[in-house]
């Protein structure tokens with residue numbers, strides 16, 4: 487492909503991504519893969535270059551651009567070499583015209599800006615979109631960080647998690663022997679700190695109510711090998727990813743699929759029985775936009791509203807399952823107040839006898855009854871986390 491043809495390909499892919507966002511369809515990554523499946527003539531360098539252009543354009547626009555061309559022209563107006571490629575050549579994009587619509591640069595969708603936690607001032611916005619490092623969690627049940635750090639080029643210890651190693655962005659890990667042997671998992675340091683906030687201990691019964699593919703359940707099992715970890719979720723496909731991961735990690739985790747609407751009935755025998763219930767609730771993902779910048783285009787006020795209601799519902803399912811003296815840990819990978827500090831305050835409003843507990847780690851800043859981690863302040867994904875102890 488010529489350099490101009492690559493730009494045209496990026497424009498076509500962005501058009502598909504924009505249409506997909508409007509219909510709540512496939513994510514950008516899947517669209518890039520599909521695009522090239524139908525164009526076998528494109529080599530691996532072409533694919534990489536086009537993918538890079540697509541994601542640069544997505545990162546640059548907080549709002550959904552009018553079109554792929556408008557998104558790419560936004561990039562080109564800041565990059566003279568790219569603008570030269572709008573040359574009207576046979577497979578390239580048409581020459582830039584004064585009447586062309588050009589997407590404006592922005593980090594955060596305008597409607598979201600007033601909803602952010604007070605800690606996330608405009609000075610922090612660029613970090614929300616910077617490329618994230620690759621963090622590893624050492625499987626503490628089977629290896630130590632000191633043993634493994636030398637096995638990964640460029641690895642440093644992560645600042646806050648005792649299990650964390652940090653590698654440069656785009657480091658490939660999934661074919662590394664330590665990964666294949668289950669000695670490390672890929673996990674952002676922020677997620678590791680959520681597991682740390684649970685302070686699991688030997689013999690404890692821990693319920694990970696929204697376990698998904700089990701990232702935090704695996705961290706909990708590794709942190710306290712003698713504990714009983716139960717992982718539940720309503721999403722069969724996500725939960726199905728847990729078993730092979732647990733096998734690789736040599737971790738014992740009990741997995742249960744829940745039916746949405748029947749969770750409390752299905753978990754009735756755990757009422758008052760859990761030392762820890764982790765509610766790692768579905769959320770806007772606004773703390774992970776640096777990994778998934780397209781998430782900004784997929785969030786809407788309606789969707790946020792539905793998520794906030796679901797988070798409240800999950801907290802109310804979780805509370806009766808905690809035993810007296812046990813704790814509920816609430817977390818979202820969000821920097822939006824309604825999903826963090828407001829949600830935690832409202833929980834305390836409904837459960838006034840519960841006691842707020844501090845976190846067993848240094849990172850983050852106090853945010854109402856919880857703690858907020860942000861990329862700019864903590865070099866982690868953005869997370870809100872709060873811990874509530876149930877009175878005895």
Ligand SMILES: C[S@@+](CC[C@H](N)C(=O)[O-])C[C@H]1O[C@@H](n2cnc3c(N)ncnc32)[C@H](O)[C@@H]1O
Pocket residue numbers: 677695696697698699700701702703718719720721724744746747749766767768769796800
């Ligand atoms: C933020 S993700 C969890 C990520 C996971 N804990 C991890 O560390 O990889 C939220 C999860 O909540 C699940 N979920 C949504 N509604 C639920 C419900 N009613 N009961 C349990 N899980 C639910 C979603 O399927 C999703 O997997």
